[in-house]
Each structure stands twice: as C-alpha cells, then as structure tokens.
Amino acid sequence: MEKKNRLNYWKNRYGDRYDGWRVRNLDAVFAAIPFFLRTRIDAQNYFEERVPIDHLEQFIRDHKEDIPDLSIMHIVMAALVRLYSQRPHLNRFVVWNKIYARNHVNIALVIKRSMKDDGEETLIKPYFLPTDTIKDVVGKVKAELDANQHEGQENSSDKVSKLFRMLPPWLVRFAVWALLNMDKVGIMPKIIFKASPWHSGIFITNIGSIGVESIYHHLYEFGTCSMFVAMGKKSRRHNFNREGKLAEYKSILLKFVMDERVCDGYYYASSMRLLNKILSDPATLLTPPENVVLDDGVDRKPEPKETWFNTTSI
Numbered sequence: 361m362e363k364k365n366r367l368n369y370w371k372n373r374y375g376d377r378y379d380g381w382r383v384r385n386l387d388a389v390f391a392a393i394p395f396f397l398r399t400r401i402d403a404q405n406y407f408e409e410r411v412p413i414d415h416l417e418q419f420i421r422d423h424k425e426d427i428p429d430l431s432i433m434h435i436v437m438a439a440l441v442r443l444y445s446q447r448p449h450l451n452r453f454v455v456w457n458k459i460y461a462r463n464h465v466n467i468a469l470v471i472k473r474s475m476k477d478d479g480e481e482t483l484i485k486p487y488f489l490p491t492d493t494i495k496d497v498v499g500k501v502k503a504e505l506d507a508n509q510h511e512g513q514e515n516s517s518d519k520v521s522k523l524f525r526m527l528p529p530w531l532v533r534f535a536v537w538a539l540l541n542m543d544k545v546g547i548m549p550k551i552i553f554k555a556s557p558w559h560s561g562i563f564i565t566n567i568g569s570i571g572v573e574s575i576y577h578h579l580y581e582f583g584t585c586s587m588f589v590a591m592g593k594k595s596r597r598h599n600f601n602r603e604g605k606l607a608e609y610k611s612i613l614l615k616f617v618m619d620e621r622v623c624d625g626y627y628y629a630s631s632m633r634l635l636n637k638i639l640s641d642p643a644t645l646l647t648p649p650e651n652v653v654l655d656d657g658v659d660r661k662p663e664p665k666e667t668w669f670n671t672t673s674i
Contacts, residue, residue, distance in 0.1 A: 400454070
C-alpha cells in the first residue's frame with residue numbers, strides 16, 4: 361500500500377477508526393447533535409469570503425525562481441493546511457452519529473487530463489503535514505499531478521470507477537450499500553478509502569480556471585469530507601481606500617459548504633477570520649507554524665512530540 365503522511369498524536373484504541381480518533385470530550389449538546397442532524401445534507405452551512413489577490417499575484421512573481429509552479433490555487437491550499445494546523449476541530453468528521461478527529465490532512469480535487477469539453481477527468485488526493493510550508497504543498501501537489509495528468513493513465517480512483525462501470529446496476533446498488541454500512545463501523549476496505557475523494561478533509565474545486573464564478577457545492581453523504589471549497593474566477597472590484605478614493609483591485613470569491621456538527625458557529629467564524637489573515641500575508645506560509653494545536657476533544661495524553669508526524673500507511 362502506498363505510504364501516506366499520518367498524524368501520530370495518539371495511539372489508536374477501542375472505538376477509534378483507522379482514519380480517525382473518536383472525539384469523546386464533548387459537551388452534551390454537541391454529543392447529541394449528530395443523532396438529530398443525521399446526514400451532512402441536514403447539517404450544511406454556507407459561507408463565502410472575497411479575497412483580494414493583487415498582493416498574492418505579487419507574491420507569486422517574487423517567488424517564481426524558488427517556487428516556479430506556484431499559483432493562487434496553491435496559496436489557498438497551503439493556507440487551508442496552515443488553518444487546520446491551528447484549528448483542529450475543522451479536521452473532524454461524523455460517521456454513524458459519532459464525531460472523529462481525522463488522523464491525517466488531505467485535500468481532494470478533480471483535474472482534467474485534457475482541456476477539452478470531453479477531456480478525461482480524474483481525482484487526486486495529496487496528503488500534507490500540519491507543518492508543511494507552501495513549498496511543501498506545491499511539491500506534493502505537483503508530484504500527484506505528474507503521476508496522474510497524462511491521458512490514458514489510471515490511478516486507484518480510475519480503477520475503482522471502471523470496476524463499478526462494468527457491474528450490472530443491481531450489483532452496484534448492493535456494493536454501494538455494503539460500502540456505506542462497512543464505513544459506518546470503520547471496516548471499509550482501505551483500497552476504497554485510498555481511491556475515494558469523499559474520504560478527505562477538504563474537497564476543493566477551482567472552477568475559476570474555466571472562467572466561472574464560484575458556487576456552493578454540496579457535501580457528500582458517502583465518505584468523511586466535512587468541507588467543500590469552491591474557488592471562482594478572478595474579477596475586478598472597486599472599493600474606497602483609506603484616503604477616501606475609489607480604487608480598483610482584483611479578487612477571487614471562495615465559497616465554503618461546511619458540516620456544522622463538527623464544531624460550533626463561533627469556531628467556524630474565528631477560523632474564517634484566521635484564514636483571511638493568512639491569505640493577507642502569504643509570506644507566513646514560507647516557514648512552518650510555530651506550533652501545532654491538537655484536538656482537545658480526544659481524551660488522552662499525546663504521544664511524545666517527536667512521534668507526531670510519521671510516514672505510515674493508512
């Protein structure tokens with residue numbers, strides 16, 4: 361099995377999953393919410409943030425030598441990785457009325473192997489560490505793209521999709537039913553976990569790359585993804601500057617759909633403010649964070665710090 365970056369803050373014990381630790385230190389309201397809001401569709405929240413990008417484009421120009429593949433998409437992804445390192449409740453998920461803290465950081469995205477209307481698409485799911493810098497993020501995304509972007513290539517997602525396409529509908533229905541129920545109790549085959557983009561911390565789409573404005577994209581009931589981020593096209597806006605003069609600036613619109621069961625509205629709001637702060641100063645992403653915040657809902661002592669980040673198979 362391919363090796364992935366896994367967080368080893370705590371050893372697994374009874375009640376944990378291979379992809380997450382059970383969150384037990386919850387107040388009564390949050391412990392009960394997953395029983396009333398039983399699906400992600402029930403629990404979707406919507407949020408948008410308009411991000412000025414003039415300074416981001418300047419940052420890209422300044423670093424075209426040392427980070428040649430850098431783009432705004434990479435900056436957004438690196439900012440989200442940094443956000444998760446400081447706001448760990450965002451990296452939770454709900455399965456079968458129970459809340460878990462994900463033991464890895466990954467982002468799923470769709471890529472086109474050919475820029476045609478009928479161009480072949482595939483899914484990639486790069487893994488990151490909370491300590492990753494923007495250079496690390498660019499390198500890991502590039503490695504995934506290089507391994508999956510050529511016409512005719514097949515990754516695990518392609519192979520599983522092709523297998524399902526070959527099966528008769530009644531057998532597909534049974535297989536999906538079986539996978540849904542196995543996932544509820546944490547025994548879904550790891551090959552499906554590896555192939556599934558819906559088992560990820562964040563699903564992100566850059567529809568701005570095809571000249572479309574951002575949309576609110578629903579979450580998926582299958583899988584563990586608790587946040588969907590859509591990035592829209594670049595647009596020009598006008599605003600009054602500090603001198604009271606009307607000034608033009610470029611921006612992109614980020615739209616978020618989030619599972620409200622993993623944390624409360626105040627936590628989400630303060631997290632979005634922090635994301636805005638990170639994006640306003642992308643130079644902070646050039647170095648690792650000073651510290652990584654652990655999820656305080658996992659009721660046990662952390663492992664020694666040197667074991668927190670280890671390359672093991674999920």
